[in-house]
Amino acid sequence: MIKISPAVLQSVSKPARYTGGEVNAVHKDHRMISCKFALSMPDVYEVGMSNMGLKILYEILNHRSDTVAERVYTPWPDMEMKMRENHIPLYGLESFTPLKNFDFIGFSLQYELIYTNILNMLDMSDIPVWAEDRRDEDPFIIGGGPCVYNVEPIADFFDFFIVGEGEEIIEEVADAFIKWHSMSKSHSRIEFLHYVSKIKGIYVPSFYRPEYNVNGIFKELISLYDDIPAIIHKRVIKDMDNVPTVEKPVIPYINIVHDRLMLELFRGCSRGCRFCQAGIAYRPVRERSREKLNELTRIMIDNTGYDEMSLTSLSSADYSCLPVLIDDLMTNYADEKMSFSLPSLRVDSFSIDIAHKLQTMRKSGLTFAPEAGTQRLRDVINKGVTEEDLLKACGAAFKYGWKTVKLYFMMGLPTETDEDIIGIPQLAEKVVDLYKEIRGRRDVKVTISVSCFVPKAFTPFQWFAQCEKSEFERKQHLLKKHINSRAVQFHYHDASTSILEGIISRGDRRLAKVIYEAFKNGAKFDGWTEMFDFSIWQEAFKKTGIDPAQYNLRSRSFTEKLPWEHTTPGVSKRFLINEYNKALDGILTSDCRRGSCIGCGICQALNADVVDWRRNK
Amino acid sequence: MSVFRIELTKEEQLRYISHLDYYNLLQRAIRRAKLPAAYSEGFNPHMKVSFASALAVGVTASAEYADVELTKDICQPEFFDKLSAVLPAGMRLLRVKKIVAHQHHKSMNALADMAVYAIQLPENVHSDAVMTAVNAFNATSEVLFLREKTGKGNKKGQVIKKIINIKEFVATDLQYDTANNVIIVNIKVSSNGSIKPAEVIASLQQKYLLQLDSNNILINRNALLSAGKNFIDLL
Incomplete structure (x- = not known):
């Protein structure tokens, strides 16, 4: 267990980022545990603690008696300096166990500009940053989240990726690990990677080799083994009412970016904005029922004491039961002085009426x-x-x-x-x-x-x-x-x-070489304007040629094979080409949520369906 | 309606949180406890909880005081048990006293006149040097100190400098407990301002050249008093 002295904590900004112990944080004795996860959003505490996906996985994993999940975020550079100076490795916020001692370190890949932080965090944990350099005793470095739809630039740093929604697959990975660990004689990394690659939605990048044309353009990805899938489709939750979710979120001691409860009304958005990756990546639209949402609201408020809740989704105003749900909430929680808000508004007067009603x-x-x-x-x-x-x-x-x-x-x-x-x-x-x-x-x-x-x-x-x-x-x-x-x-x-x-x-x-080079030359927190230094990157491109x-x-031409096509949300290429052509002609495509199918191919590829309470009636 | 005065701790686990964070923590605990808290009116209702005094980031407290207003009258044991059950680690409820309606109570903030701090010094300081500095500090009537603050509001970004006489705000002689390596300081609190215990240490460093790593001291507020009494006994 790592102990951080007051001399270190009192010399950095916001020390409470590093001290843990928050209400609803789960503390387990690692000696009684078969599978240890460290879940990380590679950004500063206030940003990482606001991430919904990690909150969900944290609860699902900690609900199991054989598994533990702890949190870890990127130390701000002042703390990084102190930790390096004092030879303090990066640790899980619950037990202060060094990251090296976990079985898995899971990174949430929210956007490309946090990639250097991942390398920096591995480096601070004394874990080799390149997957091929890791030894059997090192943790498995895994990634998931929106960036998996082109994960190639960081493929060489990861042992495997989880493509799509994590609620079910994360448990399958934990089960696989526990089983393998008890059975395996060699405990070799590659043996487990073969084992875990059998789970649908797992992409093990080292099992594939990219090839390039003479002109330097990507040609194709070669599977190195016969028993691995050529295409990895994303995992999708079919019934949002019957999937475990956040009920007891960790309440931070300090103010974070989204310092309120989040109630996920539905997943997906099928409005079909052609620039939007989330619109494709999270299809099909799957709503929770009004009853389930009311139930979750009660549980979360009782477990946290929060007085603010955001009704989140990609486009919350599209929730089919929104007016009645808001009436329920306003009636049930008036005495408790709860305030509710929507993260985004649709451009119409319906949304304004809702916003007016919510007062907050x-x-x-x-x-x-x-x-x-x-x-x-x-x-x-x-x-x-x-x-x-x-x-x-x-x-x-x-x-x-x-x-x-x-x-x-x-x-x-x-x-x-x-x-x-x-x-x-x-x-x-x-x-x-x-x-x-x-x-x-x-x-x-x-x-x-x-x-x-x-x-x-x-x-x-x-x-x-x-x-x-x-x-x-x-x-x-x-x-x-x-x-x-x-x-x-x-x-x-x-x-x-x-x-x-x-x-x-x-x-x-x-690009892995470029990202590595930039990290070596001090690039970190690239998404933070005050920290971003483009010249480091320009230098990295130059140096790596x-x-x-x-x-x-x-x-790119439509015939070109694209480097990301093997980790797919299930959308058909023909649909995307068709949409591109329609875009150039300024022709609109309608929303399939309540209308007819527009042929994106996702429901068919994933064997899933739209759940919209208005349509289903 | 009823008002309860509570005495609670801010322990090691909560050392690095701000006063506002501490306030939010208590407020959420009151909500989890399902105590019938009273709120202000308006668009943005606030729970009616008032603290005696704000505590700085990095400082723990043996006793913090807050008045909590409820919309209903409940009995003291019920209040105590419900709130105690939901408090986070590092926040312990010590005493609760109901404020009787005829006890017209002034705000604790206005009544507080002294704070007692214990400053734990780093292990590696020389106790002789500390003793010398403390004695010199106690012997003089004036210890000037340059306070630098970064401005807020329309003075944002500016550094505001002010010279203060530390001794004006120190009620009694500093005591140095050599066995425990702790300095006890009684600081006057008033509407004319006050000083932070860290400023006492800084002045010992500056004026009496006491060598120590100021990041490595631990400060605890032992007591907050009004006319020599704590705020529970004051009722």
Whole structure:
């Protein structure tokens, strides 16, 4: 057990990140346990503790008497320095056991810019960062989460990946480990990897070898054994009412990013925005029943004492029983002064009515995501939102008394012209005018926040070339020039983080060298603007002789084999090609949730079905 | 309606949490205990819990005091048992006293006039050097100290400097317990401000050149008093 002295803790910022012991944290005696997991989100405590997926896995694993799950997050650089100085290895927050002594270290792969943190955390744990260098006594390093849909750039650092939803498979992995451990004579790593690769949804990257064409472009992935699947389909939970979930979340001592309860109304979103990876990755839509949600609410509140709950989903306003559920919650918890909120709003007046009813959302401004500045471009991305929808939603909000609105957009979308960019401030100014018209005053604030588009694997835009950095910057400048109203504020980020994300998210296995090199030269917390240093990465590309442009700036052809196609959410390539072509023609695709099947192929591939209470009636 | 005054600890496990975090912890515990807490009105209702004094990050306390208002009248043992059962590690309920309606109680914050701190020094300090510094500190009437704070609000980012006389805020002589390597300091608390125990140590380092690693001291608030009495006995 590791003991951290006050001299260390009192010399770093927010020491409570490192001391554990929170309410509902589970402490077990490791001597009585057959399978030990350390679950990690490779980001700082406040971010990692907010992750829903890890909360679910933590409870499922700790519910078993033979298994333990502990938490570990990335120490902030001040703490890292102190730990390295004092030779303190990274440890699990529950038992202060060094990570090295666990059987599995599971990383939640939420976005590409935390990859260097993973290497740094392994290094701080005295675990070899390259999978091939690990010895039999080292833990298995496993990954899961949204980035598994192109995991190749970090494949060489991991022993295996879990593709898709983890609730069932994580227990299958624990069972497999316990069984193998009691049976095996050799306890060799590779023996277990063969054993675990039999579980559906497990991808063992070292069992496959990529090949490249002479022009340096990815050619194909060769299976090195006969008994492993060529394609790994994601795992999917079919019945959201009968799957174990969070009931007793760990309550942090310090304020975290999402410091409230999260009630997951449903999984998936089938609106079909063509830029959106989550929209494909989490299909089909599967709702929880109103009864189950009411039951979970009661349990979570009783177990935590929280007074705030967020009704989470990719698009919460789409939940078919939302109005009645909200009535239930408002009636049942009025005396307990609970407040409820929605993380995102649909662009329509229905959502505004809900937000008004919830009262609590009064404190903050409202956020809408039209995503593009003109109707033409919104049709290209299949956003399905019109200017009229937006003005109606804003109008309803202004009538209820809101006076700040935040609008989210992207730049660098396929077919985008300067007219589409100029359309963004124009749309914002229409919102400003609307406020004046309705309220007869000028005290409105409209914030436009514009991010740089990153094409992602398994979306219809996966073949599309990302904008160059200079082009993003020109567009940002152009937009700024066209803001006339003082009521409009413009927020944007340095394009270089999106460029790096663009390179890694459609990269192949060769990028591991670059990521390793960047880590060696001190890249960490790359998703944090104040920590990001693009020059380290540029240097890493140069040193490894890898041209990043082939990954982000190149348009791919439909016939090209893509490096990520073997870990799939089940979407058919034909569907994605069709959607790409429809995008170029500005033709919309409807939502299959309550309408007819649009042929994405996911339900068929996964033998799953949409669960929507309105449709099912 | 009823009001309970509670005396509870902030122990080692909670050393590094802020006053606001400690407040939230208590508030969530009261909700888990299903005590009928009273709330303020409005869009953003707050539980009616008021603390005697805020405690800094890094400082533990043998006794913290809070007044908790309930919408119903319940008996003292019920309150004690329900709350005790749900408190997190490092927060122990010591005493609970119901404030009788006719006891018109002033806010504890206004009544607090002295805080007693125990400062555990690092193992490697020379006790002779500490004794010399403490004696010199006790013998003089003025120990000036430059306090630097980073500004908030419209002074954000600026460093605000102020010279204070530490001795003005120290009620009695510092006592150095050589056997336990602990300095006891009685600090005056008033509306005219106060000092932190860490500032006493810093002034010993600066003015009397006491050598020690200030990150390696452990501070505990032993008592918080009003006219020599703790806040439970005050009722």
